Amino acid sequence: MDARTLKPVTTRQPDEPVSRQERKQRTRQALLDAALRLAKDRTFAGLSLREVAKEAGIVPTAFYRHFESMDDLGIALVERAMRSLRTMIREARQNPATYDDAIRASVHTLCSHVRANEAHFRFLTRERYGGTGPVQAAIATELRLFGSELAVDLGRFEGLAEWSAEDLRMMADLIVTAMLGIVMELVDIRTPEPNAEEEIAAKARKQLRLIVVGVAGWRST
Amino acid sequence: MDARTLKPVTTRQPDEPVSRQERKQRTRQALLDAALRLAKDRTFAGLSLREVAKEAGIVPTAFYRHFESMDDLGIALVERAMRSLRTMIREARQNPATYDDAIRASVHTLCSHVRANEAHFRFLTRERYGGTGPVQAAIATELRLFGSELAVDLGRFEGLAEWSAEDLRMMADLIVTAMLGIVMELVDIRTPEPNAEEEIAAKARKQLRLIVVGVAGWRST
DNA sequence: CATTACAGTGAACATCTGTGCACTAACAAG
DNA sequence: CTTGTTAGTGCACAGATGTTCACTGTAATG
Numbered sequence: 001m002d003a004r005t006l007k008p009v010t011t012r013q014p015d016e017p018v019s020r021q022e023r024k025q026r027t028r029q030a031l032l033d034a035a036l037r038l039a040k041d042r043t044f045a046g047l048s049l050r051e052v053a054k055e056a057g058i059v060p061t062a063f064y065r066h067f068e069s070m071d072d073l074g075i076a077l078v079e080r081a082m083r084s085l086r087t088m089i090r091e092a093r094q095n096p097a098t099y100d101d102a103i104r105a106s107v108h109t110l111c112s113h114v115r116a117n118e119a120h121f122r123f124l125t126r127e128r129y130g131g132t133g134p135v136q137a138a139i140a141t142e143l144r145l146f147g148s149e150l151a152v153d154l155g156r157f158e159g160l161a162e163w164s165a166e167d168l169r170m171m172a173d174l175i176v177t178a179m180l181g182i183v184m185e186l187v188d189i190r191t192p193e194p195n196a197e198e199e200i201a202a203k204a205r206k207q208l209r210l211i212v213v214g215v216a217g218w219r220s221t
Numbered sequence: 222m223d224a225r226t227l228k229p230v231t232t233r234q235p236d237e238p239v240s241r242q243e244r245k246q247r248t249r250q251a252l253l254d255a256a257l258r259l260a261k262d263r264t265f266a267g268l269s270l271r272e273v274a275k276e277a278g279i280v281p282t283a284f285y286r287h288f289e290s291m292d293d294l295g296i297a298l299v300e301r302a303m304r305s306l307r308t309m310i311r312e313a314r315q316n317p318a319t320y321d322d323a324i325r326a327s328v329h330t331l332c333s334h335v336r337a338n339e340a341h342f343r344f345l346t347r348e349r350y351g352g353t354g355p356v357q358a359a360i361a362t363e364l365r366l367f368g369s370e371l372a373v374d375l376g377r378f379e380g381l382a383e384w385s386a387e388d389l390r391m392m393a394d395l396i397v398t399a400m401l402g403i404v405m406e407l408v409d410i411r412t413p414e415p416n417a418e419e420e421i422a423a424k425a426r427k428q429l430r431l432i433v434v435g436v437a438g439w440r441s442t
Numbered sequence: 443c444a445t446t447a448c449a450g451t452g453a454a455c456a457t458c459t460g461t462g463c464a465c466t467a468a469c470a471a472g
Numbered sequence: 473c474t475t476g477t478t479a480g481t482g483c484a485c486a487g488a489t490g491t492t493c494a495c496t497g498t499a500a501t502g
Contacts, residue, residue, distance in 0.1 A: 020499050027450090041353060043353055045267050046264070060489090069490095128350065129347050173402070174428045203391050206388065210435040210439060214435030241478080270459080280481055280482075
């Protein structure tokens with residue numbers, strides 16, 4: 001009758017500072033990770049509360065201790081994924097100087113970040129268009145904001161200083177869309193072909209260069 | 222013995238079409254339409270066989286007389302949507318002339334076709350990334366083919382004649398990705414604001430022009 | 443020490459899902 | 473005419489789903 005209740009998969013370290021809050025946050029994290037793991041080859045909307053809970057190692061009803069619905073979890077996932085994206089862009093912002101350097105460095109950090117946080121980027125690109133409801137709305141908002149920031153950044157380059165805000169925004173959106181397309185190709189690499197990533201990176205550089213070369217000849221209408 | 226018994230040409234009224242095959246094809250069509258209608262604010266993967274059947278006005282089990290699974294229906298939907306896209310591109314191909322004319326005309330036909338076949342384009346853009354399994358694979362294949370054709374078309378423009386096949390492909394992919402982004406914005410217009418479409422169209426023209434202007438300064442690496 | 447707050451459990455529910463099976467009625471063909 | 477094909481029906485089943493409810497053991501609080 002005792003039958004110790006088995007605890008969620010927290011790997012017991014010999015010295016565990018398991019304050020109660022931390023344990024809660026740990027299973028919350030487990031839920032997020034579980035959802036991300038299951039969303040690898042399915043739409044987020046296709047996940048069920050029950051299986052996410054099971055994958056996280058808790059019983060379905062315990063899910064509600066952390067999120068009030070799957071949509072709620074989805075939004076939390078968006079925030080987490082966008083944090084990945086922002087730390088990436090912060091790193092990419094460091095690079096100075098010429099367009100070509102900026103392009104090469106940006107594509108490099110893009111690829112390495114996608115490789116390191118594949119699940120996050122897969123989630124973002126897939127749910128951006130494919131998503132529905134609150135999740136897609138959250139991504140759309142975040143991505144719009146992201147585009148605005150990029151537009152400001154672009155305005156600092158020579159040749160773009162006197163562009164109108166609208167034109168800068170247009171260019172930023174083009175870049176974001178193109179690079180999200182690249183991200184999608186990166187996370188969808190199926191073949192273990194080793195240079196597939198480098199080919200995609202080369203394509204990304206070319207696309208960015210084509211856009212940037214256009215700046216010289218631009219005149220707004 | 223006989224050659225071919227020619228049948229009496231029964232003059233049928235256009236609204237009395239009871240050949241057996243035709244009636245079958247008609248409910249098949251009803252199923253496709255029903256799925257497209259239900260997929261307006263949900264992922265295709267989120268549709269159930271039962272509700273599609275109900276929406277089409279038949280009983281769930283009758284579904285199997287027309288498709289062997291929902292994936293099967295999805296692929297049929299891809300073909301149908303791609304046919305929309307191809308007739309569009311065929312229309313847009315008519316205009317040779319200058320870059321600027323081509324851009325203006327292309328964006329115009331794009332917008333009008335999207336408006337006329339909104340459901341098809343919504344389905345395509347949403348399932349392209351968000352889709353899963355056979356449906357996404359089918360779209361990816363079709364879209365790759367589509368990019369190849371566009372690359373060939375581009376090669377006919379002056380200034381692009383001596384571009385390498387790889388570079389043409391890169392540019393075609395950029396254009397396709399950018400325009401699919403535009404399509405997504407078009408089908409996602411929620412506000413009844415009347416000039417929203419025109420603003421998006423203007424943005425599309427600018428993006429295409431930015432790309433095309435880059436052609437002049439391009440040198441392959 | 444005794445009490446409270448609360449993350450997690452397990453059984454139960456109503457509903458929806460895909461699919462198998464036997465059936466019907468209307469068309470097509472001999 | 474008779475016969476065979478077949479689109480569509482109705483029932484039934486086993487499984488999965490979201491959510492409720494009363495519960496339990498333990499960390500936190502006093």
